[in-house]
Amino acid sequence: MDEGIDADLGKVDQAFFSEYLYPNLGADRDDVTLGPTHGVDFGVLDVAGTALVVATDPVSVLPRLGFDRAARFALDIVLADVAVSGLAPTHLTVSLSLPPDFGDDDFATFWEAWSDEARALGVSIAAGHTARYSDCSFPWVGAATALAVGDHDDVVRPDGARSGDDVLVTKGPAVEATGLLTSLFPDEVPLSDDALDTAQARLDEAGAVRDARAISAATHGGVHAMHDATEGGLLGAFFEMAGAAGVRFDVDTSQVPWRPGVREAADALGFDPWTATTAGTLVVAVDPTHTDDVVDALDRQGTPVGVVGTVADGEGVTLDGERATKPRGDSSWPVYAALAERAADQ
CATH class of the missing domain: 3.30.1330.10 (PurM-like, N-terminal domain)
Structure with missing residues (x-):
């Protein structure tokens, strides 16, 4: 899912973080x-x-x-x-x-x-x-x-997912990338006017604050981890949360919500929606006894959500029973760079 990604763009990876950043954090304070x-x-x-x-x-x-x-x-x-x-x-x-x-x-x-x-x-x-x-x-x-x-x-920590938790996803893949690329470069997107309008509307869904507040208010102690799926996309967020908690995420992709226009924009522009930045999409690990409360809270404010899988002992991520490969970067970055260069030349 990560072919064509420039791994040097975007956030640094765990190896860079561990070698250069983590050992050098100034004073130790209790x-x-x-x-x-x-x-x-x-x-x-x-x-x-x-x-x-x-x-x-x-x-x-x-x-x-x-x-x-x-x-x-x-x-x-x-x-x-x-x-x-x-x-x-x-x-x-x-x-x-x-x-x-x-x-x-x-x-x-x-x-x-x-x-x-x-x-x-x-x-x-x-x-x-x-x-x-x-x-x-x-x-x-x-x-x-x-x-x-x-x-x-x-406080809910992104590294708090526990074996047995349900995994919930709001909105789905590439919401931000779809809205951003089609809004910034409309003349470069080979879509009909109606399809373009639909894709551009996704940018207004890139905020996560209101959804996070609704989730937190829905249950006390039932939400174990929450993460905004930004750079590296939804697949990257699964790996980050699983890796931070030392567990495995088993995901059924058929249960992941998709917003209108995302697939069409990804096909038209040539990026992988699973590994494209998607600010506004939350991944949440929830005690199963509280899942319905979280889903109901999101439904009340009109936010699409899917119960997409479970947390298990182990490591990494499986998609539909198959081991997934961790993304090496974000698939939307090289597309953005190419579109920006093309627009500058015109």
Whole structure:
């Protein structure tokens, strides 16, 4: 499923993390109860008995989406890594390194939309830094740190899957990649107007915060692990969660939900939907006695979800009874690069 992937693009792999990052983490402090771990979305600090969940992500601004839509998309991506902790995001710090030609009016549109979305999600912007610098360019224009405050007992760890759990998937493969590529490069997508509109609408489903909050509210203690399937796609998320917990995921692909337009866009653009980035799609390991509660909570807010498999003793991932191969990267990255180069030449 990973032919044509450039493994040098996107997040570093576990080998790079273990060799270069993990041995060099500064001072050892007792208040870091969960530090940097490959495949785990966030860290946890203990502050006088209270859990402080923290995660940092790039800020990616895509002007072709329009600055209002681009802001909401960027913020939802930043907040997702904290939301999957089971605690609702509460605070945010933002550092923006803006291109010199990012005008004041466009920035105002962007920042007002960012603030409106943060307000809707109950998130306060607590600190930051904003400047224009030469050599900065879209889409990568800074980074942001999201925080959540709550009880340690309420924290859901991405490495918490247990043998016997049900595996649930919301939305399905390549939701983000489909919406993003067809919205950024509509003239390069060989689809009919109706099919293109359907594929582009997937971008509005790339947020995971509201779904994560609904899942956490549905059950206390029944959700053992939750992960946003970003780079490496849904298959990569299965491997990350299974590897982090030291278990095996057995998946029935016929039970995985698919959003309209995803298969068509993947065929038209030539990427593997199983290994394409899909922010907004959650993978959840749930005690079977709580599965119906989680499914009902997602149904009430109109989010498609499938009970796609089980967690078992062992390692790795099986798809329909066959051993799967871990992705070496993200199948949407080389497609994005090719489309961007083609658009620049026109």
